[in-house]
Amino acid sequence: MNRPLLRKYEKPKHINDYPVGPCFEAGYLVTENSGWRTKKPVVVKDLxxxxxxxxxxxxEGVILRKEKLIDIDYAFCKGCGICAKVCPKKAINMEREGGKDGI
Ligand code: SF4
Ligand code: SF4
Structure with a gap:
């Protein structure tokens, strides 16, 4: 699954450097997209x-396969909770943002 990649924003120096149509090349974002998340998924690795x-x-395609388990890209996770809802082992807890674990 494709997921966005974070890329440093380089302000165009000349009007001709601005892309025509969409703002920027597909597949890249220039800033994190998770600042408004109120809860975040936390994986209980033992489960x-x-x-x-x-x-x-x-x-969002932000869950990554890491060896035999998963990792979550918190820079782009929107905190929807779908992952926690579908997990058959209840191995994902939705924790309040800024709680004991913070980001
Ligand atoms: S909370 Fe939503 S966006 Fe974040 S990892 Fe889970 S399913 Fe993906
Ligand atoms: S659905 Fe649950 S058990 Fe399956 S990989 Fe995700 S967190 Fe682990």
Whole structure:
């Protein structure tokens, strides 16, 4: 699954350097897109069996396969909670942003 990549914003120096049509090349973002998230998914590694169902269901494509388990790109996770809802092992908890773990 494709997911956005973070790229440093380089302000065009000349009007001719601005792209025509869409703002920037597809697949890249120049800033994190998660500042408004109120809850974030936290994986309980001992419960996770690596079925990757959450990976398939995440609408943002920000769950990464890491060895036999998963990792979450918090720079782009919107905190929708779908991953926690679909996990058959209840291995993902939605924790309040800025709570005991913070980001
Ligand atoms: S759905 Fe649950 S058990 Fe499966 S990989 Fe994701 S967190 Fe682990
Ligand atoms: S909370 Fe939503 S956006 Fe974030 S990892 Fe889970 S499914 Fe993806």
């Amino acid at each position: 996770c069996i690596g079925c990757f169902y959450c990976y398939m269901c995440c609408p």
